[in-house]
Amino acid sequence: AQTVTQSQPEMSVQEAETVTLSCTYDTSESDYYLFWYKQPPSRQMILVIRQEAYKQQNATENRFSVNFQKAAKSFSLKISDSQLGDAAMYFCAYRSVRAAGNKLTFGGGTRVLVKP
């Protein structure tokens, strides 16, 4: 079974600075998808960024980018120019390509605090 680990329960960043959230996963599959979800306080989870394992190029979405290291099974998220609205819980998630259904396997989450 796949597992996802987020080793940082909480991270703090100064507004306008950069923060990197770590995520590692364990799988025997070669083809899969990885996701970062954001859950602001009292609001629903939204997709921040996604990566297909067969693509070597790291995904970017505006101020959000990932560092995907397939051999190391690492998928970190970098938030650049942090804004107050970035304060939230961030969840890393894995999804198999081949397994039945599209269920997501999540990490434990990292709470990001943004200091003005």
Added chain:
Amino acid sequence: EAGVTQFPSHSVIEKGQTVTLRCDPISGHDNLYWYRRVMGKEIKFLLHFVKESKQDESGMPNNRFLAERTGGTYSTLKVQPAELEDSGVYFCASSSFPQGAMNEQFFGPGTRLTVL
């Protein structure tokens, strides 16, 4: 377009009672998922519907949990009888694409269940 909605947002019940959670997916989404986050741990998959059929219910913890999706529209998750360890946040998600695509799952705000 309305997002995924869940009702109630909070529920407080006593051990042994019954609770029914409801999820309304995005209109037209055939895939509907239930997840839960217990005691600040990882978000865990419970089950997956494709229309009205259960595609994968491998995450259902025991037979006290019953999920239905009559007519392939909204879904209910009943817990009967509720136990203390059932406390947590129950998330519903929906998606439109078939298995294998890097589809996005859209999440509802969750139902926070507290069992006393």
